[in-house]
Amino acid sequence: MLKKIPLRIRFVLVASMFLLVSCVALMLLSNVSAVQMMEVITVAPSISGDSIAMTSLTPASPIDQPYYHIFQRKTAIATAVIVLVGSVATYFASGYVLKPICDLSKEVQKRNIENLGQPIQLPQSADEIRQLTQSFNQMMTDLQRSFSLQKEFSANAAHELRTPLAVMQAKLEIFALSESQNEATLEMVSAMNRQLERLSKLIEDLLWFSKDLSLERREPVPLYPLFCDVVEELSELAKRKSIKINIAETDCYVMGQDRLLERVFYNLLENAVKYSPPHSQVTITAEKEPGLVRIQVADQGDGIPENFREAVFEPFFRVDKSRSRAVGGSGLGLAVCKKILERHHAQITVRPNKPLGSIFKIIFPS
Numbered sequence: 001m002l003k004k005i006p007l008r009i010r011f012v013l014v015a016s017m018f019l020l021v022s023c024v025a026l027m028l029l030s031n032v033s034a035v036q037m038m039e040v041i042t043v044a045p046s047i048s049g050d051s052i053a054m055t056s057l058t059p060a061s062p063i064d065q066p067y068y069h070i071f072q073r074k075t076a077i078a079t080a081v082i083v084l085v086g087s088v089a090t091y092f093a094s095g096y097v098l099k100p101i102c103d104l105s106k107e108v109q110k111r112n113i114e115n116l117g118q119p120i121q122l123p124q125s126a127d128e129i130r131q132l133t134q135s136f137n138q139m140m141t142d143l144q145r146s147f148s149l150q151k152e153f154s155a156n157a158a159h160e161l162r163t164p165l166a167v168m169q170a171k172l173e174i175f176a177l178s179e180s181q182n183e184a185t186l187e188m189v190s191a192m193n194r195q196l197e198r199l200s201k202l203i204e205d206l207l208w209f210s211k212d213l214s215l216e217r218r219e220p221v222p223l224y225p226l227f228c229d230v231v232e233e234l235s236e237l238a239k240r241k242s243i244k245i246n247i248a249e250t251d252c253y254v255m256g257q258d259r260l261l262e263r264v265f266y267n268l269l270e271n272a273v274k275y276s277p278p279h280s281q282v283t284i285t286a287e288k289e290p291g292l293v294r295i296q297v298a299d300q301g302d303g304i305p306e307n308f309r310e311a312v313f314e315p316f317f318r319v320d321k322s323r324s325r326a327v328g329g330s331g332l333g334l335a336v337c338k339k340i341l342e343r344h345h346a347q348i349t350v351r352p353n354k355p356l357g358s359i360f361k362i363i364f365p366s
Helices: 007-039 066-110 128-176 183-210 223-233 235-240 258-274 321-327 333-343
Strands: 043-048 051-056 219-222 244-247 253-256 281-289 292-298 347-352 358-365
Touching: 007 066, 066 128, 128 183, 183 333, 219 223, 219 258, 223 235, 223 244, 223 258, 223 281, 235 258, 253 258, 253 358, 258 281, 258 292, 258 333, 258 358, 333 347
Parallel strands: 244 281
Antiparallel strands: 043 051, 219 253, 281 292, 292 358, 347 358
Protein backbone atom coordinates (compact mmCIF):
# COMPACT_ATOMS: atom_id res chain seq x y z
CA MET A 1 0.00 0.00 0.00
CA LEU A 2 2.82 2.42 0.88
CA LYS A 3 4.49 1.82 -2.50
CA LYS A 4 1.51 3.40 -4.29
CA ILE A 5 2.00 6.72 -2.45
CA PRO A 6 4.24 9.36 -4.11
CA LEU A 7 7.85 9.40 -2.94
CA ARG A 8 7.56 12.87 -1.42
CA ILE A 9 4.57 11.90 0.74
CA ARG A 10 6.26 8.67 1.76
CA PHE A 11 9.32 10.59 2.87
CA VAL A 12 7.16 13.00 4.90
CA LEU A 13 5.25 10.13 6.54
CA VAL A 14 8.43 8.33 7.52
CA ALA A 15 10.00 11.52 8.88
CA SER A 16 6.80 12.37 10.79
CA MET A 17 6.68 8.92 12.33
CA PHE A 18 10.31 9.27 13.38
CA LEU A 19 9.60 12.69 14.93
CA LEU A 20 6.49 11.38 16.69
CA VAL A 21 8.26 8.38 18.20
CA SER A 22 11.23 10.51 19.28
CA CYS A 23 9.07 13.21 20.87
CA VAL A 24 6.79 10.73 22.65
CA ALA A 25 9.82 8.90 24.02
CA LEU A 26 11.33 12.20 25.16
CA MET A 27 8.02 13.24 26.75
CA LEU A 28 7.71 9.94 28.64
CA LEU A 29 11.30 10.18 29.88
CA SER A 30 10.70 13.77 31.02
CA ASN A 31 7.57 12.76 32.92
CA VAL A 32 9.31 9.82 34.58
CA SER A 33 12.23 12.04 35.57
CA ALA A 34 9.86 14.63 37.00
CA VAL A 35 8.04 12.03 39.08
CA GLN A 36 11.29 10.60 40.40
CA MET A 37 12.57 14.02 41.34
CA MET A 38 9.36 14.86 43.18
CA GLU A 39 9.53 11.59 45.12
CA VAL A 40 13.11 12.09 46.25
CA ILE A 41 13.63 13.60 49.67
CA THR A 42 15.61 16.73 49.15
CA VAL A 43 17.68 18.23 51.87
CA ALA A 44 18.12 21.95 51.67
CA PRO A 45 21.01 23.55 53.65
CA SER A 46 20.04 26.26 56.15
CA ILE A 47 22.83 28.70 57.04
CA SER A 48 22.75 30.20 60.55
CA GLY A 49 25.78 32.17 61.65
CA ASP A 50 28.92 30.11 61.28
CA SER A 51 27.11 26.72 61.29
CA ILE A 52 25.18 24.89 58.62
CA ALA A 53 22.00 23.04 59.59
CA MET A 54 20.29 20.40 57.34
CA THR A 55 16.51 20.57 57.13
CA SER A 56 14.54 17.64 55.75
CA LEU A 57 11.68 18.39 53.38
CA THR A 58 8.66 16.09 53.35
CA PRO A 59 8.00 14.67 49.86
CA ALA A 60 4.75 15.68 48.23
CA SER A 61 2.45 13.29 46.29
CA PRO A 62 2.84 13.97 42.56
CA ILE A 63 -0.78 13.09 41.87
CA ASP A 64 -1.95 15.94 44.06
CA GLN A 65 0.43 18.45 42.58
CA PRO A 66 -1.23 20.75 39.99
CA TYR A 67 2.19 21.75 38.65
CA TYR A 68 2.82 18.18 37.57
CA HIS A 69 -0.38 18.09 35.49
CA ILE A 70 0.54 21.41 33.92
CA PHE A 71 3.94 19.96 33.04
CA GLN A 72 2.30 16.91 31.43
CA ARG A 73 -0.06 19.06 29.35
CA LYS A 74 2.71 21.35 28.17
CA THR A 75 4.96 18.47 27.14
CA ALA A 76 2.08 16.89 25.18
CA ILE A 77 1.36 20.19 23.41
CA ALA A 78 5.05 20.70 22.69
CA THR A 79 5.24 17.20 21.22
CA ALA A 80 2.27 17.84 18.91
CA VAL A 81 3.67 21.20 17.80
CA ILE A 82 7.13 19.78 17.12
CA VAL A 83 5.69 16.89 15.07
CA LEU A 84 3.41 19.22 13.09
CA VAL A 85 6.08 21.83 12.38
CA GLY A 86 8.63 19.11 11.60
CA SER A 87 6.24 17.42 9.14
CA VAL A 88 5.52 20.68 7.31
CA ALA A 89 9.21 21.53 7.19
CA THR A 90 10.00 18.03 5.94
CA TYR A 91 7.38 18.38 3.18
CA PHE A 92 8.95 21.58 1.83
CA ALA A 93 12.49 20.32 2.34
CA SER A 94 11.70 17.08 0.50
CA GLY A 95 10.25 19.11 -2.38
CA TYR A 96 13.55 20.97 -2.67
CA VAL A 97 15.58 17.76 -2.44
CA LEU A 98 13.39 15.86 -4.93
CA LYS A 99 13.12 18.72 -7.46
CA PRO A 100 16.00 17.42 -9.62
CA ILE A 101 14.24 14.05 -9.82
CA CYS A 102 10.97 15.73 -10.83
CA ASP A 103 12.78 17.76 -13.48
CA LEU A 104 14.46 14.65 -14.82
CA SER A 105 11.11 12.83 -14.92
CA LYS A 106 9.54 15.65 -16.95
CA GLU A 107 12.41 15.59 -19.44
CA VAL A 108 12.15 11.81 -19.78
CA GLN A 109 8.41 12.08 -20.51
CA LYS A 110 9.15 14.47 -23.38
CA ARG A 111 11.33 11.91 -25.13
CA ASN A 112 9.91 9.69 -27.86
CA ILE A 113 11.17 7.91 -30.93
CA GLU A 114 11.53 11.24 -32.76
CA ASN A 115 13.86 12.98 -30.28
CA LEU A 116 15.78 10.14 -28.65
CA GLY A 117 19.02 11.62 -29.93
CA GLN A 118 18.47 14.86 -28.00
CA PRO A 119 20.33 14.46 -24.67
CA ILE A 120 19.01 15.77 -21.38
CA GLN A 121 21.01 18.63 -19.93
CA LEU A 122 23.19 17.48 -17.03
CA PRO A 123 22.52 19.12 -13.64
CA GLN A 124 25.21 21.27 -12.05
CA SER A 125 25.43 19.14 -8.92
CA ALA A 126 27.81 16.18 -8.95
CA ASP A 127 25.49 13.70 -7.25
CA GLU A 128 23.40 10.62 -8.01
CA ILE A 129 20.97 12.65 -10.18
CA ARG A 130 23.82 13.64 -12.50
CA GLN A 131 24.89 9.99 -12.76
CA LEU A 132 21.29 8.93 -13.48
CA THR A 133 20.99 11.58 -16.19
CA GLN A 134 24.23 10.43 -17.79
CA SER A 135 23.01 6.82 -17.75
CA PHE A 136 19.70 7.80 -19.33
CA ASN A 137 21.43 9.83 -22.05
CA GLN A 138 23.61 6.86 -22.87
CA MET A 139 20.56 4.59 -23.02
CA MET A 140 18.79 7.01 -25.38
CA THR A 141 21.84 7.14 -27.61
CA ASP A 142 21.93 3.35 -27.82
CA LEU A 143 18.19 3.21 -28.55
CA GLN A 144 18.50 5.85 -31.26
CA ARG A 145 21.29 3.88 -32.89
CA SER A 146 19.22 0.71 -32.69
CA PHE A 147 16.15 2.37 -34.25
CA SER A 148 18.27 3.88 -37.00
CA LEU A 149 19.80 0.52 -37.86
CA GLN A 150 16.37 -1.08 -37.86
CA LYS A 151 14.89 1.52 -40.19
CA GLU A 152 17.93 1.37 -42.46
CA PHE A 153 17.72 -2.42 -42.65
CA SER A 154 13.98 -2.33 -43.44
CA ALA A 155 14.44 0.28 -46.15
CA ASN A 156 17.41 -1.51 -47.73
CA ALA A 157 15.70 -4.90 -47.63
CA ALA A 158 12.54 -3.48 -49.19
CA HIS A 159 14.48 -1.74 -51.96
CA GLU A 160 16.50 -4.88 -52.72
CA LEU A 161 13.34 -7.01 -52.91
CA ARG A 162 11.43 -4.72 -55.24
CA THR A 163 13.54 -5.48 -58.32
CA PRO A 164 13.36 -9.30 -58.25
CA LEU A 165 9.64 -9.11 -57.45
CA ALA A 166 9.01 -6.88 -60.44
CA VAL A 167 10.94 -9.29 -62.67
CA MET A 168 8.96 -12.28 -61.36
CA GLN A 169 5.65 -10.51 -61.91
CA ALA A 170 6.62 -9.59 -65.47
CA LYS A 171 7.70 -13.16 -66.23
CA LEU A 172 4.44 -14.55 -64.85
CA GLU A 173 2.37 -12.11 -66.87
CA ILE A 174 4.19 -13.12 -70.03
CA PHE A 175 3.82 -16.80 -69.13
CA ALA A 176 0.07 -16.33 -68.55
CA LEU A 177 -0.34 -14.93 -72.10
CA SER A 178 0.76 -18.23 -73.61
CA GLU A 179 -2.15 -20.07 -75.25
CA SER A 180 -0.74 -23.52 -74.58
CA GLN A 181 -1.41 -23.47 -70.85
CA ASN A 182 -3.91 -25.83 -69.32
CA GLU A 183 -6.35 -24.94 -66.54
CA ALA A 184 -4.13 -26.22 -63.70
CA THR A 185 -1.19 -24.17 -64.90
CA LEU A 186 -3.28 -21.02 -65.20
CA GLU A 187 -4.61 -21.55 -61.69
CA MET A 188 -1.06 -21.93 -60.38
CA VAL A 189 0.03 -18.75 -62.16
CA SER A 190 -2.95 -16.88 -60.72
CA ALA A 191 -2.09 -18.06 -57.20
CA MET A 192 1.53 -17.01 -57.64
CA ASN A 193 0.42 -13.59 -58.84
CA ARG A 194 -1.75 -13.13 -55.76
CA GLN A 195 1.12 -13.99 -53.47
CA LEU A 196 3.48 -11.67 -55.35
CA GLU A 197 0.94 -8.86 -55.04
CA ARG A 198 0.71 -9.52 -51.33
CA LEU A 199 4.49 -9.47 -51.02
CA SER A 200 4.68 -6.24 -53.03
CA LYS A 201 2.14 -4.67 -50.70
CA LEU A 202 4.21 -5.75 -47.68
CA ILE A 203 7.36 -4.25 -49.20
CA GLU A 204 5.54 -1.01 -49.94
CA ASP A 205 4.31 -0.81 -46.33
CA LEU A 206 7.83 -1.52 -45.09
CA LEU A 207 9.15 1.37 -47.16
CA TRP A 208 6.49 3.70 -45.78
CA PHE A 209 7.13 2.55 -42.22
CA SER A 210 10.90 3.03 -42.50
CA LYS A 211 10.66 6.55 -43.94
CA ASP A 212 11.37 9.57 -41.76
CA LEU A 213 8.25 11.33 -43.12
CA SER A 214 9.38 14.84 -42.26
CA LEU A 215 6.80 17.62 -42.37
CA GLU A 216 8.93 20.66 -43.13
CA ARG A 217 6.32 21.93 -45.58
CA ARG A 218 2.66 22.15 -44.60
CA GLU A 219 -0.25 23.37 -46.61
CA PRO A 220 -4.05 23.28 -46.41
CA VAL A 221 -5.37 19.93 -47.62
CA PRO A 222 -9.10 19.85 -48.56
CA LEU A 223 -10.50 16.58 -47.31
CA TYR A 224 -13.44 15.95 -49.65
CA PRO A 225 -11.37 15.84 -52.90
CA LEU A 226 -8.82 13.69 -51.10
CA PHE A 227 -11.54 11.22 -50.05
CA CYS A 228 -12.90 11.10 -53.59
CA ASP A 229 -9.48 10.28 -55.05
CA VAL A 230 -8.93 7.46 -52.57
CA VAL A 231 -12.41 6.00 -53.18
CA GLU A 232 -11.75 6.10 -56.91
CA GLU A 233 -8.55 4.07 -56.42
CA LEU A 234 -10.44 1.50 -54.35
CA SER A 235 -13.51 1.36 -56.59
CA GLU A 236 -12.51 -1.91 -58.25
CA LEU A 237 -11.92 -3.64 -54.90
CA ALA A 238 -15.23 -2.35 -53.54
CA LYS A 239 -17.06 -3.39 -56.72
CA ARG A 240 -15.81 -6.98 -56.43
CA LYS A 241 -17.41 -7.24 -52.98
CA SER A 242 -20.47 -5.11 -53.82
CA ILE A 243 -19.53 -2.67 -51.04
CA LYS A 244 -20.79 0.90 -51.23
CA ILE A 245 -18.46 3.65 -49.98
CA ASN A 246 -20.34 6.72 -48.80
CA ILE A 247 -18.57 10.08 -48.59
CA ALA A 248 -20.24 12.89 -46.69
CA GLU A 249 -19.59 16.13 -48.55
CA THR A 250 -17.59 18.60 -46.47
CA ASP A 251 -15.55 21.76 -46.83
CA CYS A 252 -13.15 20.82 -44.00
CA TYR A 253 -9.42 20.94 -44.53
CA VAL A 254 -6.35 20.14 -42.41
CA MET A 255 -2.76 21.34 -42.44
CA GLY A 256 -0.21 18.82 -43.69
CA GLN A 257 1.00 17.00 -46.79
CA ASP A 258 -1.64 15.57 -49.11
CA ARG A 259 0.61 12.70 -50.23
CA LEU A 260 0.99 11.40 -46.68
CA LEU A 261 -2.66 11.97 -45.78
CA GLU A 262 -3.75 10.16 -48.92
CA ARG A 263 -1.78 7.14 -47.71
CA VAL A 264 -3.56 7.27 -44.34
CA PHE A 265 -7.07 7.26 -45.78
CA TYR A 266 -6.15 4.75 -48.45
CA ASN A 267 -5.01 2.29 -45.77
CA LEU A 268 -8.08 2.91 -43.60
CA LEU A 269 -10.59 2.56 -46.44
CA GLU A 270 -8.78 -0.43 -47.91
CA ASN A 271 -8.94 -2.21 -44.55
CA ALA A 272 -12.60 -1.26 -44.17
CA VAL A 273 -13.44 -2.75 -47.57
CA LYS A 274 -11.30 -5.87 -47.11
CA TYR A 275 -12.67 -6.77 -43.70
CA SER A 276 -16.31 -5.90 -44.41
CA PRO A 277 -18.81 -8.52 -45.62
CA PRO A 278 -20.20 -8.31 -49.17
CA HIS A 279 -23.17 -6.00 -49.81
CA SER A 280 -22.31 -3.76 -46.84
CA GLN A 281 -21.39 -0.09 -46.54
CA VAL A 282 -18.35 1.95 -45.58
CA THR A 283 -18.87 5.58 -44.56
CA ILE A 284 -16.34 8.37 -44.19
CA THR A 285 -17.28 11.72 -42.64
CA ALA A 286 -15.44 14.90 -41.63
CA GLU A 287 -16.79 17.52 -39.24
CA LYS A 288 -15.31 20.73 -37.96
CA GLU A 289 -15.61 21.39 -34.22
CA PRO A 290 -14.15 24.12 -32.01
CA GLY A 291 -10.38 23.71 -32.13
CA LEU A 292 -10.36 20.45 -34.10
CA VAL A 293 -11.45 18.49 -37.17
CA ARG A 294 -13.01 15.08 -36.52
CA ILE A 295 -12.89 12.37 -39.21
CA GLN A 296 -14.58 8.98 -38.94
CA VAL A 297 -14.29 5.87 -41.09
CA ALA A 298 -17.05 3.40 -40.25
CA ASP A 299 -17.48 -0.15 -41.57
CA GLN A 300 -19.87 -3.04 -40.93
CA GLY A 301 -17.35 -5.84 -40.43
CA ASP A 302 -16.69 -8.11 -37.46
CA GLY A 303 -15.27 -5.30 -35.34
CA ILE A 304 -12.21 -5.25 -33.08
CA PRO A 305 -12.34 -6.68 -29.53
CA GLU A 306 -11.90 -4.11 -26.79
CA ASN A 307 -8.60 -5.54 -25.53
CA PHE A 308 -7.07 -5.20 -29.03
CA ARG A 309 -8.16 -1.63 -29.85
CA GLU A 310 -4.77 -0.14 -28.96
CA ALA A 311 -2.62 -3.02 -30.15
CA VAL A 312 -3.99 -2.86 -33.73
CA PHE A 313 -1.77 0.18 -34.35
CA GLU A 314 1.39 -1.77 -33.54
CA PRO A 315 3.53 -3.11 -36.41
CA PHE A 316 2.63 -6.61 -37.65
CA PHE A 317 -0.19 -7.01 -35.14
CA ARG A 318 -3.22 -8.99 -36.33
CA VAL A 319 -6.46 -9.60 -34.46
CA ASP A 320 -7.14 -12.77 -36.46
CA LYS A 321 -4.03 -14.04 -38.21
CA SER A 322 -5.84 -16.57 -40.38
CA ARG A 323 -8.37 -13.98 -41.60
CA SER A 324 -5.63 -11.41 -42.24
CA ARG A 325 -3.69 -13.85 -44.39
CA ALA A 326 -6.86 -14.68 -46.31
CA VAL A 327 -7.40 -11.03 -47.28
CA GLY A 328 -3.70 -10.31 -47.74
CA GLY A 329 -3.04 -8.01 -44.80
CA SER A 330 0.56 -7.14 -43.98
CA GLY A 331 0.01 -5.93 -40.42
CA LEU A 332 1.69 -2.60 -41.15
CA GLY A 333 -1.14 -0.53 -42.60
CA LEU A 334 -2.51 0.88 -39.34
CA ALA A 335 1.01 1.34 -37.94
CA VAL A 336 1.83 3.49 -40.98
CA CYS A 337 -1.39 5.47 -40.43
CA LYS A 338 -0.52 6.16 -36.81
CA LYS A 339 3.03 7.19 -37.69
CA ILE A 340 1.88 9.66 -40.36
CA LEU A 341 -0.86 11.09 -38.13
CA GLU A 342 1.56 11.62 -35.28
CA ARG A 343 3.65 13.75 -37.65
CA HIS A 344 0.52 15.83 -38.19
CA HIS A 345 -0.10 16.05 -34.41
CA ALA A 346 -3.30 14.08 -34.93
CA GLN A 347 -4.72 11.19 -32.90
CA ILE A 348 -6.36 8.00 -34.12
CA THR A 349 -8.55 5.67 -32.07
CA VAL A 350 -10.98 2.88 -32.79
CA ARG A 351 -14.35 2.13 -31.20
CA PRO A 352 -17.24 -0.22 -31.99
CA ASN A 353 -19.83 0.61 -34.62
CA LYS A 354 -23.28 -0.46 -33.43
CA PRO A 355 -24.55 -3.04 -34.21
CA LEU A 356 -21.56 -4.38 -36.18
CA GLY A 357 -18.20 -3.10 -37.32
CA SER A 358 -15.64 -0.53 -36.23
CA ILE A 359 -15.25 3.23 -36.38
CA PHE A 360 -11.77 4.68 -36.78
CA LYS A 361 -11.80 8.21 -35.40
CA ILE A 362 -9.12 10.76 -36.28
CA ILE A 363 -8.81 14.14 -34.59
CA PHE A 364 -6.75 16.88 -36.24
CA PRO A 365 -5.97 20.16 -34.51
CA SER A 366 -7.61 22.95 -36.49
